Amino acid sequence: MTVLEAIQKSAGFLAQKGVEPPRLNAESLLAHLLKMPRMKLYLNFDRVLTVPETDALRELVKRRGRREPLQHITGSVSFCGHEISVSRQALVPRPETELLAEAAWQFLATCGHQPAAALDFGTGTGCLAIALAIKCPDARITAIDLSTDALALAQQNALHSQLAGRIDFLLGDGFAPLATAARFDLIVSNPPYIPSAEIETLQPEVRDFDPRAALDGGADGLDFYRRLAAEARLFLKPDGKVMVEFGDGQAGPIKEIFESEKWVVEKVQADYSQRARILITKPSPAS
Ligand SMILES: C[S@@+](CC[C@H](N)C(=O)[O-])C[C@H]1O[C@@H](n2cnc3c(N)ncnc32)[C@H](O)[C@@H]1O
Structure with a gap:
């Protein structure tokens, strides 16, 4: 043949x-x-x-x-031009998330005081943390995940990208693993955002192979945005920002969630298919 x-x-x-x-x-x-x-x-x-x-x-x-994902079979995916190993342990990085990485490193590069500090909340394969560490060589990056397996994969990916020691990997739930004095210029997150009941309706590649903890955003898909809106401020420097990715149709509700917790929404950015995909916000000065 x-x-x-x-x-x-x-x-x-x-x-x-x-x-x-x-x-x-x-x-x-x-x-x-x-x-x-x-x-x-x-x-x-x-x-x-x-x-x-x-x-x-x-x-x-x-x-x-x-219906095993192509990326699981080939073993890796290119994210912002860097090779990231993928497996069942963590969500396969999506091309849309490269936009979040780009917005994040552009902001970090403009932070007046260096080294800038960034937190990747729910790091998965480590793709965002790794892209930031490479693009902003002076920045201090922290990456948190609840999954031991995902965190191990993220650490391997960081080693493979010669970033040993550049990223602090912390295991735990939300902000819990951080020291109370930790303060960041940027908190970036692509959290789980699929409504629990919709997971069964997803393509088999996603439903059966991405970890459920990487998909499930609670009953309406918005649990993690509520958590970020309520808790992220404690870990931000005065001029710090939060940048989050979200799913189709979630821009309005997420904007409301942040605004009701006294955040100023600076921008909602669309992806290449003109779908609103990223929200950039900072604490309101009065809060
Ligand atoms: C949608 S995935 C995103 C992974 C990666 N940042 C990306 O963009 O490809 C969300 C990640 O959040 C992690 N996660 C879920 N619940 C969490 C929690 N309570 N605390 C910390 N991480 C959590 C999951 O394990 C998963 O790795």
């Missing part, structure tokens, strides 16, 4: 299994197997796969057909 035939056959199988988009998935799996950039497959369409390669591809395609 040639490379082109393997792509066509795999794409046909994946289409039957409801994997979208089937051709891109088939190409990505084959490129991963052959250890070549996906585009290079196009220069190798006539190459004949060996029997072990064909067998190995069949296994990868079967796994994807069972």
